[in-house]
Every structure is written in structure tokens, then in C-alpha cells.
Amino acid sequence: MTALANGEPKPFIINQKECKANVIESPFQKPGDTIPKLKNKNLKDTKIELADTIKGLMLDQVVISSKKVEGEIIGIDLKKVPVNSSQDLLRKVPGLFIAQHAGGGKAEQIFLRGFDNDHGTDIAITADRVPVNIVSHAHGQGYSDLHFLIPETVKNIDFGKGSYYADKGDFNTSGYVDFHTYDSVDESMFKIEGGSFNTYRLASIVNIVNDAVKDRHAYLAGEYNYTDGPFDVKQDFKRLNLLGKYNQAIGRFGYISAQASVFNSSWNASGQIPERAVTEGLVSRFGSLDTTEGGNTSRVNILANYNYTPNDNQKLQTSFYYTHNVFNLYSDFTFYLVHPDKMDEINQYDNRDTYGTNNSYSYHFDLGESKLDWVSGIGARFDNIHDLELSYVTARTELNERLAWGSAKEANANAYTSADFSFGKWRLNGGLRADWFYFSYFDKLLPENGNPSYTKARISPKFSAFYNPTDKVSIYVKSGLGFHSNDVRDVVLQHGENILPLSAGTDLGTILKPIKGLIVNPILWYTYLSNEYVWNGDEYGISDVGKTKRIGADLTLRYQPLPYLYLDTEFNWANPRLIGEPKGNNYVELAPTFTSTGGIGIQTTNGFSCNLRYRYMHDRPANQDNSIVAQGYFVNDLVMGYQIKKWSVNMQIQNLFNVKWNEAMFAQTTRLQGEPSAGIEELTFTPGTPMYIKAGITYKI
Template identity: 70%
Template sequence: MGKIKYLAACTGFLLLIFTQTIHAQVSLQPAGILLKDVIITSKTAESQLMKIDLTRVPANTAQDLLRKVPGLFIAQHAGGGKAEQIFLRGFDNDHGTDIAISADGIPVNMVSHAHGQGYSDLHFLIPETIDNITFGKGAYYADKGDFNTSGYVDFHTYDQVSNSMIKLEGGNFNTLRTAGIFNLLPGDQHQRNAYIAGEYNFTNGPFQVKQNFNRFNLFGKFNQQINEKSYINIQASTFSSSWNASGQIPERAVTEGIIGRFDSIDTTEGGNTSRTNLLLNYRYKIDDQQNWESSFYYSRYKFNLYSDFTFYLVHPDKGDEIHQFDNRDVYGMNHKYSKRFEFGTSSLIWQAGGGFRTDVIHDLGLSYVTARDTLNERLAWGNGTETNVNVFTSAEWMIGKWMINPGLRADWFNFNYFDKLDTRNGIQGYQKIRVSPKFNVFYNIDANTQLYLKTGFGFHSNDMRDVILQKGVNTLPWSAGTDLGILLKPVKDLVIQPILWYTYLSNEYVWNGDSYGTSAVGPTRRYGFDLALRYQPLHWLYLDADGNYADPRLVGKPVGNNYVELAPTFTSTGGIGVQLKNGLSANLRYRYMHNRPATQDNSIVANGYFVNDLLLGYEKKSWAFNIQVQNLFDVNWNEAMFAETTRLHGEPSAGVEQLTFTPGTPFYIKAGVTVKF
């Protein structure tokens, strides 16, 4: 009840800000699609809803982009440059182990990554270039493969921009951000267009150890309609970043007064990373019923991370700082053919496709170091290649009010690894095939109500180092799940989407790049309930809320000792937005994470939190001004939490197991101005 009163107070605060402005408006018409225009029975209904969300609450960071997905939660715990920890549907996805992420068709997940399987760093995206986000929960999509167990997220950049812009922002903690988009072909928007975008970020953050976070992004895109049947798209991006991190600190270090909440035990944590992407897309319209699409991509990737999770547990004299490094090239391509058939009273769209991805990993390792400099001990060091070849087929048969969607996917993996610390075995390799059937059914009760049932199998691949260690066992653990949902529009300005779901994972393990080993806990099951609400009672007023309940448990373990560590049990996000005709806008956002087990027996609990953000804006034709306030009420909250055994100076050699955490951002304000031309 306290949380409800709290949110009500926040809502009242927002409305108070705009009372004087609202009463003067008699005809308020915001730009973009309205909720009343969304067609529930359309295949693009969820995409239309996401487009509204993006328009009503613009994204300002890569973290904001991920938060747009209903039910998806994130945590940042390494100085801003490390990929976010992702939570979805009762999964602690770590940095991407059980969620497939792509950007314009380029896979973001890194297989056999130095820090963790499926590591997904989205910081190469510039938020102002994102046109839309498509997503799906569960593993029900034939064109999605590795890591698609809890769901997938695809980011799509604008093909063209109507004008150029420059944005400059500054805020607390010596924060500076500048971004720009430049239209290179303003007079030729239909047959050919091109633009470039850039971004620079700097902040020292709220920590005692200055983050000195630097990130530079550059993105370019060119589109050419060759003729009425052929289209080509070429794009390139590059980013690099470096940072210091305060790391995760034990609770006792703060409660005993050894350090403050924003202090560090190891002051030399941090890292640097870079990624360059090249992409070529080609589309060919064979005829009115047939289409072909091809894409070819390349990524150059480097990563260095310095972390310290146990402090003086292993090395009482030098400390336990570790260095994880990754250096690779990624090559891939995807192809898809689609054809439409008409049968009088029904129609069918058939799709078939395939592709491959090869990661050529030049250097992959883990070492104990001191202060990022002195090499104390190599724990792992090697190189290798990992290749995935896949094919899929699916059909959408539309008959009357029904749409029946069967699908089938097959993936072949080839793992090859050379251990530089033990060269006696030479290059070792294993192969594995996974077949994943899918079956979905949709029923349109009327124009405003759609029922659906989704079922299917998915999988995530194991780290190639563990594949070799386990001699090919548990290489591609599979998942199976079901969604039963309804998408309805009871009145023209309200959309409701409740979903009951269930997921089973054959082996819940996570390759731990921090200790060169696998945490294999066996099979798990999850069931839960999602509820999404979107309401626009007036053109200028938009309300949204997402609530997500999950019950994650280990299968075959005694009750009370069967909790899935750090798996979320209840999360909720939402807010209220005002967008006026005179250019004023405001959004009050909230996010809530409930308490969750940090250990298998729930003896250590990761405490939940409730945080509010406020966004204010004023926009005219050629310029805009915005203010962003994070943690509006300056609450103490912990963003990332883990149960770790750590040892501080003077403590017993066995160490102490307790909660370690990274504190969440305190009250923080950032203002910016945008000029369009």
C-alpha cells in the first residue's frame, strides 16, 4: 500500500507541474500515432505500440533502449562501460545468456565471450538513430536461434532522416554528452538517402573513484532504391570506450564504516572495449507474391575488463583482481525467401531461410593481476573458432478468423579451441545439431480482441571452452515453453495484454568467465503472468504500466533449497506522460524490483527497490530543450547485487559469504538543448 501511495504522490507532483499549461489548451494534438489508431488484429500491433512508447518517452541512453521492452529489467555494475545485466521472465540473463539481441540484423550476443556467454554490449547504438524496437518473449520464432529462450530484442535504425540535428547535454558528476545526426542527401529522399551520426559521452559518476568514463560512437547509413524491384542498404558503425569502476562492495564494509556506499575496496577496476560493424542488406522483389532478402555482416571486437569480486580471499598479499580479455572477428550472413499463396477462402505466407556465423577468436583469456599491471597468474588463455550454420522454415496460414503458424529450425555448431596453457592436445573440436520446432495459433474474436497460443523449443549454446572440458556434453541445452495470451482493446484508447506462460530449461548453467568454470544446477522451470496496459484517455495524456510475476525453481531439488539465484520474481515499470500542442512534455517514470533470492536456499536476499525518474521537455520546430532527473526522490537503492564469499584485510582466510552490491545512482539531473537544421 505504501508503494501505491508513493506512486500516487509522484503522479500528483507531475500533474501539478503542468496544471497551469493544461487548462489553457483546448485542442491538443501530439505528433505520431495515437493509441486509438492501433489495429489489434494486425500483425504489427505490438510494433505500433512500441512505436508509441518510443515517441512518448524518448530514449536517451542505451540503457533506456533496453528498458522499452515490456518486462525487461537491467542493472549496470561496472562503471558504465560494461554491458548491462538483463532480467526477463524469471531469468537472470547475466549479460545475454538467455536473450537473443540484434541491431539491424547484426547479432549483438558474443558467443564464448571472455566475461560471460552471450555477452551483449549495446553501447555502439546511438539512441537518436533508433526508429523502432521489435521483441518477442519466449522461444516461439523460427527465424530466431541461439540465446532465444526467455525472448529476443531487435533494434532498427532509421533508414532516412528528414533533417540534421546537434544535441548538447550536461549534468551532475561532470557529465557531458553531445550527439549529432547529419543528413547527407537532403534533396533525394525517395530513391537514395544517407546520413551519419555521432555521439560522445563523458562522466565521472557519483563514486569516490572517478569513473573517467569516455565513449565515442560513429554511425553511417546509405540506402539506394536501385530500381522498382531492387534495394540495397550499406551501413557502418564504430565505438570505443574506457572507464574506471568501483565494483561490487560487501555490505559489512559499509555497515562497519570501513568505506562509504560510493567507495571501493579495489580502486583499479574498470576496462576498455571497442566494436566496429559493417553491414550490407539487399532486397529483391521477384514479383507481387515473392520476395528475397540477404544480409552480410562483419564485426571487429576487442574487450578488456579488470574486476575484483573476492578481494583478498585467494591472494592475501596481492589481491584477487582479474583481467578478462577478448579479441575477435565475426563474419556472417542471412538469407530469407517468402512467397504468398491465395486459396480463395484462405491465404498462406511461406518463409524459408538460412545463414551462418563464424567467430574467429584470436585471443581469449583470464588472468590474476595487480592494479591492471602486474601479471600474477594465468588461469586461461587460448584461441579458437565457433561456427553456426542454420536453416528455418515457417508458414502463416490465414483462414477466416484464424492464423496458424507452424515453424521448424535447425542449427549446426562447430567448436574448435586451442589451449595456449596446455598445447599437448592441439586444437580440439566438437559438433552438435539442435532442431527446434515451433507452433503458434492466433484467433481474432473481433476487430479489437485477439487470443493466441504460442509454443516452441529454443536453446542457448555453451561456451566453447566448457564444450571442450565436458567433451561435448550439455553443448546446446534446450528450452520448451508456452504462452497463452490475449490482446484486447475494450475501448478505443485502452490496450490490455495479459499473458500466462511457462518455460522449462533442460540445464540451467552459466559459464563463469570470472572463475573459469561452469555453474551447472540442472533443469529449471518457470511459470508466471505478464500484464501490459496502455491508456490514452486524452490526446495529450499517456499512461503505461507493465507488471511481471515469475516463479523460478530448480527441478528435482528439495523445497526450500530450490531457488534460482538472482532470478526476478516480480517487476513493474510504467509512468504517466503529458505531451502538449505548445511543445511542452513531461514523463514521470517508475521501476520496481521485488526482493529475490541471492542463494539457492534463500538465506541471502537481494533487496528490491522502487525508483522514479522525471523527464521534462520543450520543443519547437528547430530546437528543443530537455531536463532528465534520475532517482527523483534520492532513495538509497542497490542496482546490482550478488552473494559472494569475500575477504577483507584482517579477516579469517575462509572469508565471509554475504551480499555484495553496486549502489544505484543518487539524485542526478541532466539538461540538454537540441538544434535542428
């Protein structure tokens, strides 16, 4: 069995060009290792194994008692449901919803388990073990922009809901998502796509080295996107991504890998507009009140890994990373409320370097009829923030007023240990995590304040229990403490208070295979936060609403009645409430209450595929007393493809039935020209994309 990027076994892969089978018996061995007993297998055996590999894409092959059955299911989802954008990658996580409201260039707004995570405040996101969340970001705490990922390079997605995982730290409250890109590719690929609103995309993967004998691999990947978008003001959106990876075996037991990526984008945005501006005819639904919104952003990632696997029972992993981020955003949320003569456009600017390391050691103990897997790790991260800026500007060029301007240093050192003990029909997992944080901020507007600094530590215990009465039933309970760090600017303003707000949660769930090809995963869950506050980068202040609680239920269904037919759906209900507030005035603003996603897909043996997808967001409170409601929506997408030999074509239709919907919504006090100086509080929104058609062609070499 080969190993998935998350460490779980998967069916081995056949190299059809050489008719060789690469098999890994132990999940601790590195990809590419060959078991000696396989070398003499004849061609007949190889064909049988190839058929087994194809079956591995069937739900019926998923092992319910697996430690990472969710990862196996999402691996099948990646094969059965096409990914056409970096946004689609996040949508692969069951129960996760996203919204875009800044011209396609800003990170998506993320919803999960009754949390409006903003751009990442309560969800931990990594890519190839490199953290995506940006601490103390100019726009918001935990800001996570995944647009540097090229969809065609993503091999696997690992995810978990709740704060139950010892190797996950900051921002792991509602859950975590880990993306893993391919270490090697067998073929080169070139893709060109074009569609509505003057949209086009070029993508390519070039196989540089694929030496199976020396276990040495390298490839380059690139992507360029452009669109004018459906808005009255052309988005003029441009995005360029480049990725290079190199991997090589070192001696008998070592394996090194290195990768680098560059991402750059720029865009114009139409932003959020109040409903009355449309009803009064001031602008269309796709119009703008401030036509100079937009921005640009860039990211550089450099990563080096070393794996040492001396035997089937031990594995040492170590990695070092560096990222450079620049973020420059122009937005206008209030229009004529603060500056009636010049409008209220703000500029948020962030420039930083981040350095970090992750190290882990795992050991497998075979205790006869029982097994113990022990994993421990240490890590560190340092953010050197050169500029954190918030200013009022006019038309991106004229500086009207600096609200904030400073530099900061933030560090996190962490250590964890966990043990997974399997015996009989039981599996117990216990873990403990320790985190230490350092915050320092220099206010360039008030240099006389000096450079105050604060530290804080957090201990996070975890415990889960699994019971598998049969190979078709798994019952489990998960529990643990988590946290998300506060913005360094608020840490200083509060003189070191509320640095690491605590979260606590519990899951009670089961995974069932009641009939062939059907997997059912119902979950009841509860989450508590000691203080649900979020730094508001738009207004330079904290949104402090106190303690909160959430109870909810998730239901995941996957059904594959026939090899070519795949059905999937998610139902997610949540009841988010403020603790200590009177009933009717205890709603959590913009927290989702019910969402559902799913679809039906067909893949035929002659290369044709078709997927009809849906996503549903229910109405939700936009303010604390629910007097303003963010309206829900139901949107369908259609994705089709056909492959013959080295050629493939694809077409997608987003918003298939051209419904009128709002993608992002906020309760906001705004002022239009001629209105009272106090402004009016009502719903502001960014309209969802109308019917959008895109088609493309791919050639593999």
C-alpha cells in the same frame, strides 16, 4: 501503407517540405515507393492524410488482429516516452529490467521472465540484423553490449517473449530484441547535454544525401559521452560512437544499403563491495576496496544488405556483416581471498572477428478469403577468437597468474521455414528451425592438448494459434523449443557434452481493447530448461544447477484517454525453481520474481512534454536456499521537454526522490584484510545512482 522495419504496415509518412505522400500498399514494397494512383492527389487530400498520420500515434489506431500488434504498441511508446540513453532502449521492451555494475562501460545485466540473463545468456539481441550476443565471450556466454547504438538513430524495436520464432536461434530462450536504425533522415541535428557528476554528452546526425527522386539516402551520426559518476573513485568514463549509412534503389526492384559503425569506451569502476565493508566504516556506499577496477572496449560493425522485390507478393533479403570486438576488463570480486598479499583483481581479455550472413525469401499467397505468408531463410556465423584470457593481476599492470589463455573458432549454420495461414477469425503459424554448431579450442597454456573440436545440431519446432472473435479481442497460444549454446571452453572440458541445452515454453494470452484508447495484454506462461548452467568467466568454471522450470504471468496496460495523455504499466510475476531439489533449497539464484515498470506522460500541442516514470524490482533470492536476499527497490525518474520550431530543450531527473538503492547484487564469498582465510559469504552490491540531473538543447537544420 508504409512498412515498419519488422515488416508490418504503418501509417504513411508525409514529407512536409515537398508536400508529397509516400504510400506503400504492400508490406513487401520498399520504403520510398510511390503508388501511381497517389500522384494526382490534391493538397486537400494530402492534408487529410497528414491528420490521419498524426492519429497513427494514438492507441485507438492499433489493430488488435495485426500480426505484430506488440510492435505497433512499442512504436507508440518510442514516440510517447523519450529515450535518453542506450540503457533506455532496452527498457522499452515490456517486462525487461537492466542493471549496471561496472562503471557504465560493461554491458548491462538483463532480467526477463524470471531469468537473470546475466549479460545476454538467455535473450537473443540483434541490431539491424547483426547479432549483438557474443558467443564464448571472456566475461560470459552471450555477452551483449548495446552501447554502440546511438539512441537518436533508433527507428523501431521489435521484440518477442519466449522461444516461439523460427527466425530466432541461439540465446532465444526468454525472448529476443531487434533494434532497427533509420535508413534516412530529413533533417540534420545537433544536441548538447550536461548534468550532475561532471557529465556531458554531444550527439549529432548529419543528413548527407536525401534524394527522393533517385531514392538515394545517406547520413552520418556521432555521439560522445563523459562522466565522473557518483563514486568516490572518478569513473573517467569516455564513450565515442560513429555511424554512417547509405541506401539506394537499384533498377526497378532492387534496393541496397550499407552501413558502418565504430564504438570505443574506457572507464574506471568501483565494482561490488560487501555490505560489512560499509557497516564497519571501511568504505562509503560509493567507495571502492580495489581502486584499479575498470576497463576498455571497442567494436566495429560493417553491414551490407540487398533487397529484391519483383512484385507485391515476393521479397528476397540478403545481408553480410563483419564485426571486430575487443574487450579488456579489470575486476575484483573477492579482494584478499586468493592472494592476501596482492589482492584478487582479475583481467578478462577478448579479441575476435565475426563474419556472418542472413538470407530470407518470403512469398504471399492470396487464397480468396484466406491468406498464406511463407518465409524461409538460411544463415551462417563464424567467430574467429584470437584471444580468450583470464588472469590474476595487480593494479592492471602486474601479471600474477594466468588461469586461462587460448584461442577458438566457433561456427553456426542455420536454416528455417515458417508459414502463417489466416482464414476467417483464425491465424495459425507453424515453423521449423535447424541449427548446426562447430566448436574448436586451442589452449595456449597446454598446447600439448592439441586443437580438439566438437559439433552438435539442434531441431527447434514452433507453433502458434491466434483467434480474433472481434476486432477488439485476440486470443492466442504460442509454443516452441529453443536453446542457448555453451561456451567453447566448457564444451572442450566436458568432451562435447551439454553443448546446446534445450528450452521449451508455452504462452496463453489475449490482447483486448475494452474501451477506446485502452489496450490490455495479460499472459500466462511456462518455461522449462533441460540444464540451466552458465559459464562463469570470472572463475573459469561452470555453474551447473540442473533442470529448471518457471511459471509466470505478465500484464501489459496502455491507456490514452486523451490525445495528450499517455499511461503505461507492466506487471511481471515469475516463480523460478530448480527441478529435483528439495523445497526451500530449490531457488534459482538472482532470478527476478516480480517486477513492474510504467509511467504517465503528457504531450501538448504547443511542444511541451513531461513523463514521470517508475521501476520496481521485488526482493529475490541471492542463493539457492534464499538465506541471502537481494533487496528490491522502487525508483522514479522525471523527463521533461519543450520544442519550438527547430529548437528543443530537455531535462531529466533520475532517482527523483533520491532513494538509497542497490542496482546490482550478488551472493559472494569475500575476504577483507584481517579476516579468516576462508572468507565470509554475504551480499555484495553496486549502489544505484543517487539523484541525477541532466539537461540538454537540440537544434535541427
